[in-house]
Every structure is written in C-alpha cells, then in structure tokens.
Amino acid sequence: MMCGMQMSRILLAASAAAIGSLTLVVPAAAHPDRAAGPGGDWNDTVYLTFDDGPNGDDTDRVLEVLADNDARATFFAVGQSLEDDPARGLRIMAEGHVLANHTWSHPDLTELSRAEVDWEIASAAWMLDDLGSGAPCFRPPYGSSNAEVDDAIADAGLNKLMWNVDTEDWRRPGVDAIADVLLGAAPGDVVLMHDGGGDRSQTVEALEIALPRLAERGYRFGIAPECVVG
Template identity: 55%
Template sequence: MKHLRLIVTAAAAIIGSLLVVTPANAQETVQETVQADDPWNGTIFLTFDDGPGGANTDQILEVLAANNAKATFFMIGQNAQRDPARVQAVLDAGHALGNHTWDHPDMTTLTRAQMDSQIGRSQTLLESHGAEVNCFRPPYGAYNSTVDAATTAAGLKRQMWNEDTRDWARPGVDAIVNVLLGATPGDVVLMHDGGGDRSQTVAALEIALPQLIEKGYNFGITPKCSPTP
C-alpha cells in the first residue's frame, strides 16, 4: 500500500545516505525491500463492474489474457441473464464473479426483503453457470447495516475498492492510466466493463498493465472473492 511504500522509501533513503550509495543502488534497495515486505506478493486486484458489457467485456478479457492477469467481475444479474455466453467466457478465462445485485438499485433505499431478492436472484443466476460466488459489491458503494446483514445472510462478503479510476465518466485514457499506475500491491481497483462505451478503459489497461508488470507486480482475484481452494 502507499503508506508502506512511503515508509520503505524513507527508510531506504536514510540507509542510503548512511551508506553513501549511488542513486542507482538506492533505487535497487527500495525495489528489493518493497518486495520482501509485501504481504500481497506483488498482487494488485483489478475489478470490473456492471457487466457483461458486450464487446467491451471481450476486449477486456483479451487485454487481461495478454498480461496474464486475473480479475473479479461484479456482474449485474439481469445483464448476465441476457448474455450467458459472456458470463461463461469470463469464467472459462479463470476470473472470479462477484454479485452486483439483479438490476443495480441503491440498496440503502430498499426493504430487507427487496435486498434479499436483489442478491438472491443474481446469486442463483451466476451459480447456474457453475461459478462459486463469494463476494458482493453494493451498487454506488452504498450500504448500511441492513445491507450488510443481507450480504452476510446470503453467505457473501462485501468487497469495496480503494482505487477508483472513475472510468464510468470517460475521463480520458491518460486519467485512467494515471490511477492504474498509482496502484500498489493490495490495492483493489474499480473499473467497469458494462454501462456503455468502455474503449477508454480498454486502452488504459493496454498501456498500464505492462508497465505495472515491469515494476514486478501481478494481477489477481481479491481474497474475499476467490473460490475455495
């Protein structure tokens, strides 16, 4: 995470100044120290919401495969129902599915019975593909204690994010790339494969993933969403 990185960088700088190493060696020390202390083994957690999203999903699957990346797809139940082939394609590529409700309401406006229906209906649909679905992401990130109770009752864990690319607003490829390049191991990055044209998201992934790999990072399914080993 970023704080750890700052501390490590600061520590390396102090050590570096004591040893009077060259800048090149100091950089090497930072790199090694970050990796040795990283409980995440270099893994960044990419997540994609609101799909399946037609050709956007196909293109994202392609760029993930090209970078040996695994990710978590928080699908909307009714989108998944309309496009079973793409649900299967995501699963067949080794990614995880997450529950993102049936039709994307603000869960905090619903009764408990409606919450249970939103989660349960989507869960049944996704599981009909043979998926093990272990996590739930509330639309708009909106939750309260009743939403949490419904999530837990469905046997799911709430999976939020800590890095938001804001790709849904189509802020430009560079803006999305910048957020991606700021990610460090343990970060959960929010992106979208559904909800409209995602060509900026695809282009940003094509640029950023190889650069993150260059830093020694990799991309995996979040621990909360991972299928039971």
C-alpha cells in the same frame, strides 16, 4: 540477494502500514485483513475489478487485454445482464476470472426494504449458481450500503468487497487520466473499473497502456482473497 529480501520485507511492512491507515480514512477501503497477507502473496498483487457487465464487445476487449497481460480479475456482473448474455459470463470464468454478484438490477440497496435487498442478492446468486460460479463475494451498486444491507450480504454468505483505488472510468475522463490512476496502484490495492454501463473503450485503452508497465514493476494481477472460491 539476502539484503534485497530484507529490504522487501521492510517495504512490505511500510505498505501494510499505509494500507492500514488508508482503511481508517476511507471505510470502504481494502479489507483490514489484507495487511496480514493472504497466503503471503499480497505483496506483489493488484486486484483489478470490473463492474456492471457483461457488456458485449467491451467485455470481450477487457478480457483480451487481461489475457495479453496474464492478468486475472473479478467481474461484478449484473444478474439481469447475465440472463441476457450467459455466454459472456461463461467466457469470463473460462478465462480464469471470477464472476461475482453485483445484484440483479443494480439498485441503490439502501433505498430498498430488507426483503427487496434479499431478493436482489438472491436472484443474482441464483443466476451465478446456474452458470457455475461459486464466488463468495459481493459488491453493492454505487458502493452504497448501510448496516441493514451489510447484514443481508452476510446472511447470504457473501463477503463485501469494496475498492480503494477508483479510476472513475465511468465518467470517461480520457485514456491518460484512467491510465494515470492505474499506474498509481500498489500491491494490495483493489481497483475499480467498469466493463459495463456505457462505452468502455477508454478503459480498455488505459489497461493496454498501464498493465504492461505495472507488470514491469513485478506486479501481478489476481483475485482478491474475499472472492477466491473455496
């Protein structure tokens, strides 16, 4: 048993090094602090994220497969979609997930003035506050940001959370293609998926395949430290 624990520590160190080098190659990758481990629980946790909802039945189906697998996730919702469907935003939070800011209308923020960027972030933040979400994280649409956008995010008191595993599910590449990317996820990874932006049935089916198999490896599905409330 002790030997196994020691081996885990060695593997953890190797994983931390891998995450660190990935961060150097891809600036948008997981936060470097992740390698240090928030609360020491990063070693078995994969961070699932769903963008661009809420989106009717697709969001409900994602929530159902997450519940079936005892998984928690972060939903980067679009403010105006939450205004249209606040009940689904409330359901997301009631089921233990985090509802977070993905702007009001999903523009490329690098093409806006600073005042417009501030408005996009603040309007979505107002909607989230109204629904009772205190999530401290933000994801820019298309992952598109620059120094000015990053300043606006920080000035709003939010942490930017990008991803380092992209399922490209928005392309609808097929259930197996999405599931294969999911099955390649490792502890500490932040995985990008979508519950909005179109028909997400491939995403749901891929989750149904992959989550039980990842759980068999001992992985859990939790909330990224950048998004943990309080």
